[in-house]
Amino acid sequence: MKYQKRVMDRVLAERLESAGAVLIEGAKGCGKTETAKQLAKTIAHLDTDKQIEIKMGIDPNLVLTGESPLLLDEWQIYPEIWNYVRREVDKRKLKGQFILTGSATPDDDTKRHSGAGRFSIIKMHPMSLYEKGWSTGEVSLAALLRGEHPLSEDARFDLGEFAEKIILGGWPGLIGESATEGFRFVSDYVSMIAEADLSRVSDKRRDPYKVKRLLQSIARNISTEVSVTVLAKDAGGSDGNLNNETVTTYLDALEKLMAVDNLPAWNTHIRSSDMLRKAPKRHFADPSMAVGALGLSIDKLIADLNYFGLLFESLVVRDLKAYAEALGAGVYHYRDSRDLEIDAIIEYADGTWSAFEVKLGIRAADDAAKSLLKFANKIDTTKTSPPTSLNIITGNGFAHRRPDGVNVVPISTLTI
Numbered sequence: 001m002k003y004q005k006r007v008m009d010r011v012l013a014e015r016l017e018s019a020g021a022v023l024i025e026g027a028k029g030c031g032k033t034e035t036a037k038q039l040a041k042t043i044a045h046l047d048t049d050k051q052i053e054i055k056m057g058i059d060p061n062l063v064l065t066g067e068s069p070l071l072l073d074e075w076q077i078y079p080e081i082w083n084y085v086r087r088e089v090d091k092r093k094l095k096g097q098f099i100l101t102g103s104a105t106p107d108d109d110t111k112r113h114s115g116a117g118r119f120s121i122i123k124m125h126p127m128s129l130y131e132k133g134w135s136t137g138e139v140s141l142a143a144l145l146r147g148e149h150p151l152s153e154d155a156r157f158d159l160g161e162f163a164e165k166i167i168l169g170g171w172p173g174l175i176g177e178s179a180t181e182g183f184r185f186v187s188d189y190v191s192m193i194a195e196a197d198l199s200r201v202s203d204k205r206r207d208p209y210k211v212k213r214l215l216q217s218i219a220r221n222i223s224t225e226v227s228v229t230v231l232a233k234d235a236g237g238s239d240g241n242l243n244n245e246t247v248t249t250y251l252d253a254l255e256k257l258m259a260v261d262n263l264p265a266w267n268t269h270i271r272s273s274d275m276l277r278k279a280p281k282r283h284f285a286d287p288s289m290a291v292g293a294l295g296l297s298i299d300k301l302i303a304d305l306n307y308f309g310l311l312f313e314s315l316v317v318r319d320l321k322a323y324a325e326a327l328g329a330g331v332y333h334y335r336d337s338r339d340l341e342i343d344a345i346i347e348y349a350d351g352t353w354s355a356f357e358v359k360l361g362i363r364a365a366d367d368a369a370k371s372l373l374k375f376a377n378k379i380d381t382t383k384t385s386p387p388t389s390l391n392i393i394t395g396n397g398f399a400h401r402r403p404d405g406v407n408v409v410p411i412s413t414l415t416i
Contacts, residue, residue, distance in 0.1 A: 126170025
């Protein structure tokens with residue numbers, strides 16, 4: 001299969017020019033290895049190459065031989081290799097020596113040496129709509145963040161086709177496949193997490209049945225700030241609530257696998273006395289995982305448009321993260337004690353930021369615009385810069401700037 005270009009291609013090339021080693025992290029199957037292979041000159045598959053085990057037993061430095069950049073695929077299989085790479089980077093004093101890819105994060109003590117000045121870390125997401133060829137790319141997120149006016153043709157939108165896109169998700173392995181193949185893939189993906197992967201990154205065997213119920217609870221509450229207590233009740237099922245601490249350890253393990261990709265709350269200065277809420281919004285690495293956890297079909301998705309809207313929001317957040325992080329920005333959400341909520345805030349390190357509301361249908365744009373303008377008015381601009389833009393991401397319509405200054409952008413027109 002021909003390699004499909006990714007937004008991280010440029011980022012990886014730039015990082016190799018500035019660091020001795022680059023670590024690419026991301027959920028299993030999101031395309032880390034294939035992206036790394038485009039620039040690697042030597043490849044070591046630590047999870048499948050039997051010679052690696054022998055070399056690691058004799059001298060781990062034997063694994064680090066070959067023309068650079070050397071790709072160490074699934075490096076977390078032998079987490080001790082981290083320190084050997086760090087030392088080799090120090091020894092060579094050259095940029096672009098190693099690329100490490102991994103779909104699970106080892107315990108913190110395996111990276112007790114931070115690698116500062118040696119390692120650059122990239123977070124890779126499943127493919128965005130633009131990367132899969134499902135967005136025209138007429139509107140640039142970077143341009144929106146600069147405050148430029150968006151413009152596009154009217155975006156074609158069919159609910160059934162979009163449901164199929166959600167089921168297929170951003171998995172490179174599903175390019176060209178049908179919704180039936182997509183459903184089978186995501187169902188197996190979720191089952192494998194519950195039956196094997198979670199125990200593999202935990203300190204003890206986890207009950208697959210309880211893990212599956214937890215995944216189903218996250219799926220039912222996707223794009224919300226559902227509490228650990230609610231998740232514990234759902235995961236316990238007829239056996240009674242799970243202990244909150246137990247659920248927290250399950251969630252930590254899911255984060256190690258990068259199967260969940262929660263949206264943190266934004267901290268900012270506001271003029272009112274309202275309290276900022278700190279709970280993250282729950283998201284999977286890809287919204288298709290919710291489909292796999294709950295066994296949903298295209299017909300079931302269309303029959304529940306409220307839930308469809310939550311999955312649409314999660315898909316938009318996935319794409320915004322893919323584009324924003326490649327631009328060097330972070331993505332957050334906002335909610336205050338009066339329940340004024342903004343779906344996504346994108347902020348650069350210098351403090352410049354833009355706000356985004358997500359609405360499946362263009363008819364909800366008026367309400368979304370009112371929320372954005374109300375929110376912008378609450379910001380204390382003596383302590384925080386005003387937003388560079390206020391935006392509504394929709395499923396249909398055309399990209400334009402409304403008379404009130406709020407941008408409307410269909411997701412199928414957006415790119416980096």
